Amino acid sequence: MGRKVALTASVILMAVPTFLIGLLPTYQQLGVTAAALLVFLRLVQGLSVGGEYTTSAIFLVEGSGPRRRGFLGSFGPFGACGGVLFGSAVGAAVTTVLDSASVDSWGWRLPFILGISVGLCGLYIRRQLIEDTRPQTRTPPVTSPVLEAFRTEWRTIARLVGLNAAYAVGFYLCFVYITTYLRQTDHVSASKALDINTIAIGVLLLLIPLAGVLSDRLGRKPVMLAATGGLFVLAWPLFWMMHHPDTSVILLGQLSFAVLVAGFAGVSPAAMVELVPDRLRCTILSVGYNLGFGILGGLTPMVAVYTITRSHDDLSPAFLLMAAGAVSFVVIAGLRETYKLALATPASADIAAVASDAA
Numbered sequence: 204m205g206r207k208v209a210l211t212a213s214v215i216l217m218a219v220p221t222f223l224i225g226l227l228p229t230y231q232q233l234g235v236t237a238a239a240l241l242v243f244l245r246l247v248q249g250l251s252v253g254g255e256y257t258t259s260a261i262f263l264v265e266g267s268g269p270r271r272r273g274f275l276g277s278f279g280p281f282g283a284c285g286g287v288l289f290g291s292a293v294g295a296a297v298t299t300v301l302d303s304a305s306v307d308s309w310g311w312r313l314p315f316i317l318g319i320s321v322g323l324c325g326l327y328i329r330r331q332l333i334e335d336t337r338p339q340t341r342t343p344p345v346t347s348p349v350l351e352a353f354r355t356e357w358r359t360i361a362r363l364v365g366l367n368a369a370y371a372v373g374f375y376l377c378f379v380y381i382t383t384y385l386r387q388t389d390h391v392s393a394s395k396a397l398d399i400n401t402i403a404i405g406v407l408l409l410l411i412p413l414a415g416v417l418s419d420r421l422g423r424k425p426v427m428l429a430a431t432g433g434l435f436v437l438a439w440p441l442f443w444m445m446h447h448p449d450t451s452v453i454l455l456g457q458l459s460f461a462v463l464v465a466g467f468a469g470v471s472p473a474a475m476v477e478l479v480p481d482r483l484r485c486t487i488l489s490v491g492y493n494l495g496f497g498i499l500g501g502l503t504p505m506v507a508v509y510t511i512t513r514s515h516d517d518l519s520p521a522f523l524l525m526a527a528g529a530v531s532f533v534v535i536a537g538l539r540e541t542y543k544l545a546l547a548t549p550a551s552a553d554i555a556a557v558a559s560d561a562a
Contacts, residue, residue: 211326213258216251218322220244225315256283257489260472265546270419273542276472277415284408284468287378291401293317348486356487359479363491364499365534366475369431370467371500372527376520377460378404380504381445385453388517389446399454407461407468414469422542423474427535430466434528437463442521467531477541499527 224244230237260279267275293314301310352360378400385396418426437459444456479487507520 213251213255214322214325217248217255218319218325220247220251221315221318221322225312225318257475257492258485261476261484261488264473264476269543269545272473272477272546273415273418273423273470274412275415276476277412277469279472280468281408281411284404284411288401288404288408290314291397291404295397348483349490352483352486352490356480356483359487360491360494362478362534362538363475363488364495365530366478366538367471367492367495367531368499368527368534369434369524369531370464370471371496372503372523373434373460373464373467375500375503376507376524377457377464378407380507380520381457383504384507384520385445388511389448389453391450391453395450399450399457402454403457403461406458407465410462410465411469414466415473418470418473418542422540423470423477424535424538424540426470427467427474428532430463430470431528431532431535433463433466435525435532438524438528439518439521442518442524446517474538474541477544477546478538481546 221244224241227240227244228237233240256279259282260276263279264272264276297310297313298306382393382396382400385391385399386393391399414426414430441456441459444459445453447453447456475488475492476484479491503523507523510519510523511517
């Protein structure tokens with residue numbers, strides 16, 4: 204279908220279910236059907252977001268110059284984190300302007316209904332995109348891309364899962380679960396926990412493009428190895444800081460996590476696209492990335508709660524970060540540096556690498 208069609212479809216499949224959630228009847232009005240409809244709409248949202256991130260990253264990296272792939276590719280995670288911040292701001296505005304009874308009654312619907320305007324803006328922007336016009340290879344079209352990807356590129360998919368282990372666990376633990384941890388374990392108030400998390404995500408947002416620029420100058424591997432190695436070495440000390448009674452120390456700990464996660468998040472789009480062959484790039488990248496984030500990232504909050512409960516050690520989630528950092532470090536260390544190579548299939552990339560070495 205092409206990158207442009209996929210990106211346009213994904214924004215529609217995100218915006219329409221979001222709008223419809225805001226119009227859903229309540230359980231009291233429709234019973235279990237209302238709950239089933241909510242689950243269905245959330246599933247459609249999740250599927251579209253899963254394809255959205257990887258397809259947009261591919262579009263950004265493929266459309267950039269050879270020495271700007273890291274910088275332009277970083278705007279994929281930049282936009283994702285910006286969306287998290289914007290959503291939090293809208294939620295905060297609704298709960299600030301309206302009393303709790305109004306929020307529970309009808310105010311919660313407003314952000315979902317307003318989401319259609321963001322979708323329309325995204326749709327307009329994507330209709331102006333210029334589709335990739337590079338000459339296509341003469342290989343026959345693939346009838347079942349997912350099966351073909353698992354059959355021919357399962358090793359690449361496994362590398363993508365390992366590559367993103369630190370990012371998935373790091374983001375979900377340090378920016379999703381952490382507000383619950385601060386409230387339940389550190390007994391920080393909900394508003395203060397959200398303030399700390401918001402500041403940290405804001406810093407993460409600013410650092411992501413800088414990491415992309417750095418990878419264009421130094422290479423993908425040095426930046427990602429520094430980030431994953433730092434996560435392994437500093438996870439426990441930083442979690443100790445986040446278990447401190449002084450909120451300024453907690454904030455400093457989470458800001459340090461933001462630096463480490465940004466060092467990986469800003470580089471990973473370009474690194475992943477450069478790793479994957481062109482013919483099945485969207486499929487391989489979507490499967491590998493979403494498997495890692497869905498399983499490793501999605502289970503992280505639950506596993507973190509379990510480790511604290513079983514070990515009676517409030518710092519035990521740090522060992523999850525250390526394990527994920529170690530896995531990604533080993534995978535990244537085994538990859539070839541790609542930031543100077545042209546985007547191509549592995550065979551032609553090998554030829555380019557040999558020619559570059561000979562020169």
